[in-house]
Amino acid sequence: MMGTLFLFPTTLGDSLISDVLPDRNTKLLATIQHFIVEDIRTARRFIRKCLPLAAIDEMTFFVLNQRTRAEEISSFLQPLIEGHSVGLLSEAGCPAIADPGADVVALAQEKGIQVVPLVGPSSLLLALMASGFNGQSFAFNGYLPVQLPEKVKVLKRLEIKILNEHQSQLFIETPYRNTKTLTDILTHCSPGLKLCIAADITLEGEFIHTYTLKDWKSRMPYLNKRPAIFILYK
Amino acid sequence: MMGTLFLFPTTLGDSLISDVLPDRNTKLLATIQHFIVEDIRTARRFIRKCLPLAAIDEMTFFVLNQRTRAEEISSFLQPLIEGHSVGLLSEAGCPAIADPGADVVALAQEKGIQVVPLVGPSSLLLALMASGFNGQSFAFNGYLPVQLPEKVKVLKRLEIKILNEHQSQLFIETPYRNTKTLTDILTHCSPGLKLCIAADITLEGEFIHTYTLKDWKSRMPYLNKRPAIFILYK
Numbered sequence A, B: 001m002m003g004t005l006f007l008f009p010t011t012l013g014d015s016l017i018s019d020v021l022p023d024r025n026t027k028l029l030a031t032i033q034h035f036i037v038e039d040i041r042t043a044r045r046f047i048r049k050c051l052p053l054a055a056i057d058e059m060t061f062f063v064l065n066q067r068t069r070a071e072e073i074s075s076f077l078q079p080l081i082e083g084h085s086v087g088l089l090s091e092a093g094c095p096a097i098a099d100p101g102a103d104v105v106a107l108a109q110e111k112g113i114q115v116v117p118l119v120g121p122s123s124l125l126l127a128l129m130a131s132g133f134n135g136q137s138f139a140f141n142g143y144l145p146v147q148l149p150e151k152v153k154v155l156k157r158l159e160i161k162i163l164n165e166h167q168s169q170l171f172i173e174t175p176y177r178n179t180k181t182l183t184d185i186l187t188h189c190s191p192g193l194k195l196c197i198a199a200d201i202t203l204e205g206e207f208i209h210t211y212t213l214k215d216w217k218s219r220m221p222y223l224n225k226r227p228a229i230f231i232l233y234k
Helices: A023-029 A040-050 A068-073 A102-110 A123-133 A148-165 A175-188 B023-029 B040-050 B070-075 B102-110 B123-131 B148-165 B174-190
Strands: A003-008 A032-036 A062-065 A085-091 A112-116 A136-145 A168-172 A194-199 A207-212 A229-232 B006-008 B034-037 B062-063 B085-090 B114-117 B138-143 B168-172 B194-199 B207-212 B229-234
Touching: A003 A023, A023 A040, A032 A040, A032 B148, A040 A062, A040 A112, A068 A085, A068 A102, A068 B070, A102 A112, A112 B123, A112 B207, A123 A168, A123 A194, A123 A207, A123 B123, A136 A148, A136 B123, A148 A168, A148 A175, A148 A229, A168 B174, A175 A194, A175 B229, A194 B138, A207 B006, A207 B102, A207 B114, A207 B123, A207 B194, B006 B102, B023 B040, B040 B062, B070 B102, B085 B229, B102 B114, B123 B168, B123 B194, B138 B229, B148 B174, B148 B229, B174 B194, B174 B229
Parallel strands: A003 A085, A003 A112, A032 A062, A032 A085, A136 A168, B006 B085, B006 B114, B034 B062, B034 B085, B138 B168
Antiparallel strands: A136 B138, A168 A229, A194 A207, A194 A229, B168 B229, B194 B207, B194 B229
């Protein structure tokens, strides 16, 4: 009998566990000894917060990040094949959504291992809920290109999808580039488009507001180093 | 001082509250007297499950569904303007994602009312997490058209987006049409594409599997009347 791969969301920052995670997650976490994580220190801190008395030193951690080789990922599933359940943890939010976790989930699906996703905070979904934008049709586009000509090209393409397909367009940015990207959006997209900016979601100072690009120009928010989601729509 | 519009996710079926919702949600729910809901009976049942001792008869419910007129929606925000917080509830899962709730959120944003989204189960997101597909780029397309020629046209368009944009494509179907739609996908899409079928998420009998279309043909699942998410990718 093979183990189960449980997908454990984590907090989006320094919020209370009981504010953003169901009890079930903590209870399941207490039964697991093997974890696949992006960074061991963050993972240990999260587990300690959920289970102050856990024997973390006896747990096994496999590191899955951009540098992990494909051959290695396969070995992370060994405990599952031996009958032990494994927990996949994200650095923040839901694993396998905007992080490298999807590779190990894909492999587990291929090998017929049961995959069970648990409920937790997704900054993308929470932002979309609170934006007031179309939730019947939306797309997440990851990061915009860094260089301006390519960034503008992508923004124009998203604008066409908003107008022709009525599809809300979500993207993220490295926190220290938020202000630059916001300025680029305000400069290069149609002023009648609407933009939702959602920063510090589920944290103190949560900021989620929707205005037209024209209106954002006169109320530039302070976004430096704040994790933020941007959503464009009409 | 205006009230806050809280967005309360609900369970995806008959699961335990503590399995899928954080404690914070129940605590906040207990402080609220005004609700915007899709169906009063389901909403009362959900509140009763979270708060067995609540005085539900003293609560005010506004009904927001496909038939609600735009003028009416504006009046639902009156308690907020008078300083009372209001809860927006979905029939199942996260409000304003694949339901009419987005209209009232849009209006709240326009009027400068604070909107606070709470964490809860989203069948779309949970399915995507467990699919093993690209979580860095994905799109939700709502329902496919019912008529075959239009349905095939949309499926072909999704296939092009998968191949050219490496974008995972999510859609849903009315439960009694699941089997028909699955057959249509298997007949009309390239057999090398992969499909994740996620049914009864967070419920007993949860089923989340990813195979190529070719492989699904020899293992047709029983999907009749089961709420399901379909995700296509390569």
